[in-house]
Amino acid sequence: MSVLDLARPDIRAITPYSSARMEAQGGTVLLNANESARSPNVPGGEGLNRYPDPQPRGLVETLADLYGSTSERLLVTRGSDEAIDLLVRAFCQAGQDSIAISPPTFGMYAVCARVQAAGVIESPLDASGKLDPDALLAAVTDTTKLVFVCSPNNPTGNLVELATIERLARELQGRTLLVVDEAYLEFSGTRSAASLIDDFDNIAVLRTLSKAWSLAGARVGTLIARAEVVALLRRIIPPYPLPSPCVDAALAALSYEGRRVQRHHVHELLNERARMARALATQPGVREVLPSHANFLAVRFDDAAGTYRRLLAAGVVVRDITRYPGLGDALRITIGTGNENDRVLAVLGAGA
Structure with missing residues (x-):
């Protein structure tokens, strides 16, 4: 089967x-797709008058x-x-x-x-x-x-x-x-x-x-x-x-340079994820930090709704996942930069 x-x-x-792009390729005078003959007069607009592959x-x-x-x-x-x-x-x-x-x-x-x-x-x-x-x-x-x-x-x-x-x-x-x-x-x-x-x-x-x-x-x-x-x-x-x-x-x-930068970013994120998992587990009101293999941590709180509001009032937006089955007390926190993560910890610590 x-x-x-x-x-x-x-x-x-x-x-x-x-x-039109699928039917005919390789020509230099492109008159088969009803495109504009001129590129738009906008920054980075060269070639945008043509449909992409x-x-x-x-x-x-x-x-x-x-x-x-x-x-x-x-x-x-x-x-x-x-x-x-x-x-x-x-x-x-x-x-x-x-x-x-x-x-x-x-x-x-x-x-x-x-x-x-x-x-x-x-x-x-x-x-x-x-x-x-x-x-x-x-x-x-x-x-x-x-x-x-x-x-x-x-x-x-x-x-x-x-x-x-x-x-x-x-x-x-x-x-x-x-x-x-x-x-x-x-x-x-x-x-x-x-x-x-x-x-x-x-x-x-x-x-x-x-x-x-x-x-x-x-x-x-x-x-x-x-x-x-x-x-x-x-x-x-x-x-x-x-x-x-x-x-x-x-x-x-x-590209080669792009891949080098990406490896650095992922390494940095993994270090921050480990640091945040340890630090969040010690914060007041935190019940559990779920193990994560991603770029975020799902965290259970005594008062998830109140914690969400407190973070938002401080300008920190996290994801409310309390509507998901089995996660009625949880928020999802994306791993940010070191400074952004420190901001989260400071807000949570101030709520003690």
């Missing part, structure tokens, strides 16, 4: 939109090298959000199919499913905050087309071991596509689930330049999967997903 047998038959049969070759090849994959297995998207939406639309028939998630986790999985009128099956993390593979597998039904696993998980920061992901892929083979969201993987020091794609055609991996590569504003995400899955999603992705300035920013960040 091919993994494409899990996809919607109408998507497999659809005739994709063929953009649908899948910029240089960026795709650079990302393939970065993630240890190949160009035909990569789809570049507007952040991971677009990849999630494409997967749900391609695999879930409205009113019939479902996805499975393990809350508390990233909210866009469920949002994209509900927009598509697909069901959402929940298999919560266990009492220790870890994914329970037995419970997740038991929750999957005949209509479940996608299983989302976030590792490291947002908003808890816990890691799902690669052996667990391999087990899920094996037991779901022929039944469901396993989507592993690795937005925070660079902060964990662990191997990517993309290493399993040779063995399992039912794995798709999400990566992003938003976190460890400091490009949240550029919105550059990557989906890594078997070539046939990438080809299917290319049928329904909008024709020009990445603006040219975003592509240029990504290539600069992924």
